[in-house]
Amino acid sequence: MHDGSDSLPGDIPVGIVVRKRRKGIYILPNLFTLAALFGGFYAVVMAMNGRFDLAAAGVFTAMVLDSLDGRVARMTNTQSAFGEQMDSLSDMVSFGAAPALIAYEWALKGLGRWGWVAAFVYCACAALRLARFNVNTGVVDKRYFQGLPSPAAAALVAGFIWVMNDLEVKGYEVAWVMFAVALYAGLTMVTNVPFYSFKDLQMKKSVPFAVIVLIALGIAVINIHPPIVLFGLFVVYGLSGYAVYGWRKAKGQRTSVISTSTDEPEESGLHR
Secondary structure (H helix, E strand, O other): OOOOOOEEOOOEEOOOOOOOOOOOOOHHHHHHHHHHHHHHHHHHHHHHOOOHHHHHHHHHHHHHHHHHHHHHHHHOOOOOHHHHHHHHHHHHHHHHHHHHHHHHHHOHHHHOHHHHHHHHHHHHHHHHHHHHHHHHOOOEOOOEEEOOOHHHHHHHHHHHHHHHHHOOOOHHHHHHHHHHHHHHHHHHHOOOOEEEOOOOOOOOOOOOHHHHHHHHHHHHHHHHOHHHHHHHHHHHHHHHHHHHHHHHHHOOOOOOOEOOOOOOHHHHHHOO
């Protein structure tokens, strides 16, 4: 029963005009995403022009920008479903298609059908890994990635090319090594091997002075020879998941990073 007061449903006084908030696209985080997408596109163009050093640099630049867009969105409270989808599509180009095409142009095309098979397997695994990440976001332990993350896989492929190019080694001389690297990086993306995500590190918390000194030393070490040092770091990371998996297996601990919740019916098949 209406009490006769001059108000609208929801206790809004008469005469007040309520404007719905317009839906739009947040500019700042999506600028980082677009810049990362450009890095992947630039890498492909440089590979087509035979500048494989710049192609590798484009992939690594895309990695840096990709790591920033999500953090910027959280810091500025500008997360959106559009941004999530845009980020996933950008990742597919920069860390899926671009590394596969660069590797093919640099070395794999000399292997005939085996070359494009390896490139396609890598590209397909990147797509599968990104799709699985999108649907498993709510059920995976945030401390770990389920399989090698696509930026790290791209770093293995692009980093190997960068190092070999820096050492003036031609692609056809290490074509089968490139074949093995592409397959390893691609297939590791779709495994259930746990890779540490670094998401539990709190950047806003204070740290001891020694941590800043170690970061400065790390930057200095990278500058000694960026191609070899960066590639070496990603090789260690690319193997670390299997080390963690083996250690957990030996200790009799649970190796899956999928949570034990089975609240959602469609999740029941994931907990194995």
